[in-house]
Amino acid sequence: MEPTEEQYLIINALDTLDLLENGFYDESTGDWYIQTHSSVLPISVIQHDGEVVPTNWRSDL
Numbered sequence: 001m002e003p004t005e006e007q008y009l010i011i012n013a014l015d016t017l018d019l020l021e022n023g024f025y026d027e028s029t030g031d032w033y034i035q036t037h038s039s040v041l042p043i044s045v046i047q048h049d050g051e052v053v054p055t056n057w058r059s060d061l
Helices: 005-016
Strands: 020-026 031-036 043-046 052-054
Touching (some): 005 043
Antiparallel strands (some): 020 031, 031 043, 043 052
16 A cells, blocks of 8 residues: 555655654555654554544543
């Protein structure tokens, strides 16, 4: 599975704003895992549909 245009746009925006620390694309799921300087999204997933989800979003349940 290839990254989507939405994922590339988000990666480029984070990189331009110098927020992107690290990232890798998981070809099997279509998700892009990122680490940022942001306290809101320190470690997150950019899903194939372009939605950005923090990896700890379920920890509050």
